[in-house]
Amino acid sequence: MDITPDIVSAFRxxxxGFADADDWPDATVTRYLEEADDETGKRWGEYGARGIKKRGMFAFAAHRLVLAKAADIAVANGGTPAAPARLAxxxxxxxxASFAVPTPSAAEQERYxxxxxxxxxxxxxxLRQRAAMGGVMV
Structure with a gap:
């Protein structure tokens, strides 16, 4: 599907938190919404005002935007982007201070x-777990 300016506006x-186009340029938001569309297949239904596909696309794009921003900050500070990890x-x-951080199993890390x-x-x-429930009409 084409990611239109209306979809970018709806995401914002x-x-x-992603409303500032200076911090989150339209081209970058569009790129990750396109990835999100690819990640949400037929089981997610059609993109619509209240659909699960819309929410899934927006969550996936936001996730990717946050990771990309963290990588950009690391590079700007002379570092190398690292794999994200939870602070324990x-x-x-x-x-x-110590935090209660669940450690995912190897299977969960591979799956997610x-x-x-x-x-x-x-x-x-x-949302992906909800989208996976039930059959798909073709």
């Missing part, structure tokens, strides 16, 4: 890849 309205603990000076690393990826997984 759905996830207001952090120490600053004499203070430290980096989708487990953002709230948008987790939402995409939830």
């Amino acid at each position: 309205a759905y996830y207001p 603990s952090k120490s600053i000076g004499g203070e430290s 890849g980096d989708l487990l690393t953002t709230i948008y990826g987790l939402e995409f997984i939830r």
Whole structure:
């Protein structure tokens, strides 16, 4: 499907954190919405005002945008983009904090890849499980 300016606008309205076109250029948002369309096949139904495909596309695109932004920041700071990981603990000076971070099994890591690393990826997984339920009309 063609990703139109209306779809980009709908994405920005759905996830207001991506509303700033200077931080999130239209071309970049369009690119990840195109990827999201590819990730959401026939089982997701048609793109529509309230459909699961729309929400799945938006969640997947937001996930990819966040990861791309993190990679851009790493490069801008002279680093190399790394595979995302969840923070389990952090120490600053004499203070430290630990977080309850579930560790996915090897099978889950293979099945979900980096989708487990953002709230948008987790939402995409939830929607993908719903889209997989039931039969498909052809």
